[in-house]
Amino acid sequence: MTRVAGFWCSLALLVMAPVVLTGQTLPPSAPLTFDTALNLAANRNLRVEAARRQRGVREAAVRTAGLLPNPDISAESSRDVPHQAVSLDVPLELGGKRSRRVDLAKEELSLAEGDVQVELRSVRREVREAFYSLIAANERVRLAQNALEIAQRLRDIAQARFEAGAVPRLEVLQADLGVARASTDLDLVRSLATSFRATLNGVLNLPPDQPTEVSGSMADHTLASPTYEEARRIALASNIDLLNLDRQAAVERRRTDLLRAERVPTPIFSFGAVLNAPGEFNVGPRIGINMGVPLFNRNQGDIAGSLAATSQLRAQREATQRTIENALFGTIGRIQAQRQRADAYTSRLVPTAVDLESLAEESYRAGRTSVLSVLDAQRTVRDVREEALQAALDVQTSIAELEELLGTVVQ
Numbered sequence: 107m108t109r110v111a112g113f114w115c116s117l118a119l120l121v122m123a124p125v126v127l128t129g130q131t132l133p134p135s136a137p138l139t140f141d142t143a144l145n146l147a148a149n150r151n152l153r154v155e156a157a158r159r160q161r162g163v164r165e166a167a168v169r170t171a172g173l174l175p176n177p178d179i180s181a182e183s184s185r186d187v188p189h190q191a192v193s194l195d196v197p198l199e200l201g202g203k204r205s206r207r208v209d210l211a212k213e214e215l216s217l218a219e220g221d222v223q224v225e226l227r228s229v230r231r232e233v234r235e236a237f238y239s240l241i242a243a244n245e246r247v248r249l250a251q252n253a254l255e256i257a258q259r260l261r262d263i264a265q266a267r268f269e270a271g272a273v274p275r276l277e278v279l280q281a282d283l284g285v286a287r288a289s290t291d292l293d294l295v296r297s298l299a300t301s302f303r304a305t306l307n308g309v310l311n312l313p314p315d316q317p318t319e320v321s322g323s324m325a326d327h328t329l330a331s332p333t334y335e336e337a338r339r340i341a342l343a344s345n346i347d348l349l350n351l352d353r354q355a356a357v358e359r360r361r362t363d364l365l366r367a368e369r370v371p372t373p374i375f376s377f378g379a380v381l382n383a384p385g386e387f388n389v390g391p392r393i394g395i396n397m398g399v400p401l402f403n404r405n406q407g408d409i410a411g412s413l414a415a416t417s418q419l420r421a422q423r424e425a426t427q428r429t430i431e432n433a434l435f436g437t438i439g440r441i442q443a444q445r446q447r448a449d450a451y452t453s454r455l456v457p458t459a460v461d462l463e464s465l466a467e468e469s470y471r472a473g474r475t476s477v478l479s480v481l482d483a484q485r486t487v488r489d490v491r492e493e494a495l496q497a498a499l500d501v502q503t504s505i506a507e508l509e510e511l512l513g514t515v516v517q
Contacts (some may be wrong), residue, residue, distance in 0.1 A: 137321035143237050143310065146228045150311040157225040158483040161218040164211075175199065180378075193378030193392065194310045210360040217357065220350040227346050227513065229309060234327075234462050238308040238502040240320050242495045243299035249491050250292040256463075256484060257281070259286040263470065264477055277477040282390035284481050291488075313419035328505060331441055331516050337434045337508070339354030344513035345430055351423040355416055365405045373397040430511055444501045451494035459483075459490040 148154060178195040261281035267273045304314040314319060334341060342348065376394040383390065466483035469475040509516055
C-alpha cells in the first residue's frame with residue numbers, strides 16, 4: 107500500500123527558531139540514516155535558515171500596515187496680521203483602507219512560508235541525491251577492494267603456475283597488470299566517495315572534511331510510489347509551485363481590494379489658532395478640512411493592472427499544472443522501468459556474472475583456460491556491478507524528482 111507522508115516533518119520546523127551551527131562539527135555518533143540526514147538538513151541548512159528569517163521581514167510589514175497616519179503640526183510667524191498661527195492636521199482614513207492594508211500584508215506573510223517550503227523542497231532533493239550517491243560510492247569502494255583481492259589472488263595463482271612451468275611469464279605480467287588496474291580503480295572510487303561526502307556535508311552545513319558516515323542500502327525508501335492518479339491528486343494539493351501561485355493570486359486579490367478602498371478620499375481635519383492681531387484679538391480659533399476629490403484619478407489603471415495580474419497568475423497556474431501532470435506521468439513510468447532494471451541486475455545479472463567469474467578462476471587454476479579469460483570475467487563482474495549500482499542510484503534520483511513534483515515524501 108502506498109503511504110505518502112507530508113513533506114514537512116512537522117509544522118514546528120517552520121515556526122521554531124532552529125539553532126544553526128555554522129562551521130561546527132557534530133559530536134561523534136552512529137552513522138547517519140536517511141531520515142536523520144533530512145532532519146539535520148531542515149535544522150542546519152543555511153538557505154533554509156535564511157528563508158525562515160524572511161518571515162520576520164514580512165511580520166514587520168504587517169505591523170507597519172496597521173499603523174495610523176501621523177498628524178502634522180505647523181507654526182507660522184510673519185509681519186502680517188495676525189502675526190502667528192499654529193495648526194494640527196489630522197488625517198482620517200475612511201473606506202476600510204487600514205484594514206485592507208493589513209489584510210494585504212498578512213496575505214503577503216504567507217509568501218514567507220512558501221519561501222521556506224521552496225528551500226526545504228530543494229534541500230530534500232539534494233539530501234537524497236547526495237546521501238545515496240555516498241552510499242553508492244561506499245559500495246563501489248567495497249567492490250573495488252574485493253576486486254583487488256581477487257586480482258591479487260589471480261596473480262598468486264599465475265605466479266605459482268609460472269614457477270611450476272605450466273604457463274609463460276606473459277600470464278604473470280598480465281595478472282600484474284590486472285592488480286595495478288584494480289589498485290588504480292580503488293584509489294579513484296575512494297576519491298569519489300570523499301567528494302560525495304563533502305557534498306552531503308555541504309547540504310548539512312558541516313565542514314567539508316568532516317568524516318560523516320552513512321548507513322543504509324540503495325534499496326531503502328524505494329518500495330512504494332503512488333499511481334499516476336494518486337500522484338496527480340497529491341500534487342494538486344501540495345505541489346509547492348502551485349501553492350505559491352495560489353498565494354500570489356490571493357495577494358493580488360487583496361491588493362485589488364486595497365486599491366478600490368483607496369478611491370475613498372482621506373479628509374484631513376485642521377485644528378489651530380491665529381495669534382496676536384493687534385486691535386482685533388489676541389487668540390482666534392481656527393478649524394478646517396482638506397480633502398482631495400477623486401474626479402480623474404480613481405486608481406483605474408492600478409486596478410486594471412492588478413486584475414490583469416490575477417488573470418495572468420490563473421493562466422500560469424493552469425500551465426504549471428499541465429507541466430506537472432505530464433512530468434508526473436513520465437517520472438512514474440521511468441521509475442517503474444528503472445525498478446525493473448535494478449531488480450534484473452540484483453536477481454539475475456550480478457549472480458550470473460559472479461558465477462562465471464568463479465568458474466573462470468577454477469578453470470584457470472586447473473589449467474583449462476588462459477589468464478585472459480579470468481581477467482575478462484573479472485572485468486565483466488566489475489562492469490555489471492557498476493551498472494547495478496547505477497541502476498539503483500537512477501531509481502533514487504527519479505524518486506527525488508517525483509518528491510519534488512509532489513511536494514511530499516514518498517515512503
